[in-house]
Amino acid sequence: MFNVAVTQLSKIQIQKAVKNTEFDTEENVLLYLQKIQEKEGLQIFSLLDILCKGKINTVSFSRDTPYQYFYARLGREFISIRLRKTGEEIGVKIKSKSLRTSPLLV
Secondary structure (H helix, E strand, O other): OOOOOOOOOOOOOOOOOOOOOOOOOHHHHHHHHHHHHHHHOOOHHHHHHHHHOOOOOEEEEEEOOOOEEEEEEEOOOEEEEEEEEOOEEEEEEEEHHHHHOOOOOO
C-alpha cells in the first residue's frame, strides 16, 4: 500500500570530557605516580629510569584488562607523562632533572 524507503542508520557517539587543572609540587607528583605504580602493579619508575638515561625519548605500554595506558616523552627540560584508565586520563609534566635525582628511580 505505502512505498516507504528504508534507510540504514549509523550510531554516532560523542564523548565530552571535563578538564581540571591542578598544580602540585614535583615531589608530590612523584609520590602520586609511586602510589599508582603500587596500586596498579605497573612498572612506571622502571620505564622512567630508562627514559632518563637518554637511551630512548619515548616509552609506552598498555594493558587490556583492566584497560590502562601509559606514555612518557622526554623533552629538553621536561618529561610529559600520560596515564589513561577506563573513564579517566591524567597528564603531568615534571622537570627531567627532578626525576633524574629522585630516589624513586630504580
